[in-house]
Amino acid sequence: MSDRKIAVVAIGGNSLIKDKQHQTVEDQYEAAKETAHHIAEMAVNGWDIVIGHGNGPQVGFILRRSEIAHKVEGMHELTLDVCGADSQGAIGYALQQNLQNEFRKLGQERPVATVITQVLVDHNDPAFKNPSKPIGGFMDQAEAQHRTEEMGWDVVEDAGRGWRRVVASPLPVEVVEFEPIKVLIDAGVIVIAVGGGGIPVIDSGDRQFQGTAAVIDKDFASSLLAQLLKADLLLISTAVEKVAINFGKPNQEWVSHMSLAEVKNYLAEGTHFAKGSMEPKMKAIVWFLESGGKQAIVTNPENISRALKGETGTLIEP
Numbered sequence: 169m170s171d172r173k174i175a176v177v178a179i180g181g182n183s184l185i186k187d188k189q190h191q192t193v194e195d196q197y198e199a200a201k202e203t204a205h206h207i208a209e210m211a212v213n214g215w216d217i218v219i220g221h222g223n224g225p226q227v228g229f230i231l232r233r234s235e236i237a238h239k240v241e242g243m244h245e246l247t248l249d250v251c252g253a254d255s256q257g258a259i260g261y262a263l264q265q266n267l268q269n270e271f272r273k274l275g276q277e278r279p280v281a282t283v284i285t286q287v288l289v290d291h292n293d294p295a296f297k298n299p300s301k302p303i304g305g306f307m308d309q310a311e312a313q314h315r316t317e318e319m320g321w322d323v324v325e326d327a328g329r330g331w332r333r334v335v336a337s338p339l340p341v342e343v344v345e346f347e348p349i350k351v352l353i354d355a356g357v358i359v360i361a362v363g364g365g366g367i368p369v370i371d372s373g374d375r376q377f378q379g380t381a382a383v384i385d386k387d388f389a390s391s392l393l394a395q396l397l398k399a400d401l402l403l404i405s406t407a408v409e410k411v412a413i414n415f416g417k418p419n420q421e422w423v424s425h426m427s428l429a430e431v432k433n434y435l436a437e438g439t440h441f442a443k444g445s446m447e448p449k450m451k452a453i454v455w456f457l458e459s460g461g462k463q464a465i466v467t468n469p470e471n472i473s474r475a476l477k478g479e480t481g482t483l484i485e486p
Contacts, residue, residue, distance in 0.1 A: 175215045175401040178390035181222030204266035206472040220390035223255040223364030231304045249379025256363035280358045286344040287366025293338035301337045301383045306330030336382045340389045362389040387452035395459045402456045402464040411482040413440045426484045428457045
């Protein structure tokens with residue numbers, strides 16, 4: 169492993185979409201450019217970096233295009249694992265090219281590569297018995313019943329708006345492409361990996377992998393990769409400059425530093441971090457630090473450099 173410091177930087181898929189008026193591929197590319205600028209600065213300052221990213225909105229777009237093409241033109245529909253792979257390539261391309269351009273602006277030639285990454289999950293994970301992650305578009309009851317009977321989908325009624333498919337969100341067990349990722353990092357390559365939490369695969373026996381309909385949390389996948397790399401830092405780039413306790417309440421308080429024990433206590437209280445938002449990020453950080461990680465930082469993209477200097481962000485240490 170390199171003598172340089174290793175950081176795994178997890179960025180959200182939502183961070184590439186600023187608002188409903190900026191959802192096009194071109195808009196997402198421009199948003200990726202802003203994030204790449206800050207990550208390139210981090211690399212120039214001595215960090216070896218693996219970038220993990222979310223893909224929730226992007227996979228949603230891919231699924232909707234597939235559904236519409238099927239209804240209008242009779243085209244074959246895409247499976248969820250293939251949608252994940254598509255999004256890894258597209259988002260990886262935007263980040264990869266922007267990073268290369270940023271390095272050239274800074275007078276450097278740093279290699280950047282995207283690794284299409286499978287992540288193994290346990291087919292006995294309890295999440296498969298309680299699928300809860302909504303994906304795809306809305307359906308009427310007749311289509312929902314057809315999908316359930318003919319395709320084995322799990323569907324739920326969504327607040328009077330129609331029916332939606334739901335899938336499991338199991339914990340990541342293994343990063344299948346860990347060895348090539350490690351080789352690239354050792355060679356000084358900036359790597360984009362575990363996109364969207366990785367393409368979820370199960371082992372059908374004797375290490376024969378196959379894709380499965382699931383969504384892996386990108387922060388947990390990034391945490392696992394950071395553990396495997398023995399990374400010095402897990403940096404979660406999100407929409408807020410710092411983490412807050414009592415979030416959304418009159419006594420909300422932005423916090424600059426937390427210990428692992430404090431985070432675990434806050435999580436146990438269950439009232440501080442929003443479920444589906446900050447809560448999984450904090451749980452991923454706990455997992456990283458309990459497995460030997462040295463420190464984690466939560467901040468927004470524009471404050472990455474300042475957070476690394478201790479000027480802002482939330483630093484979490486054992």
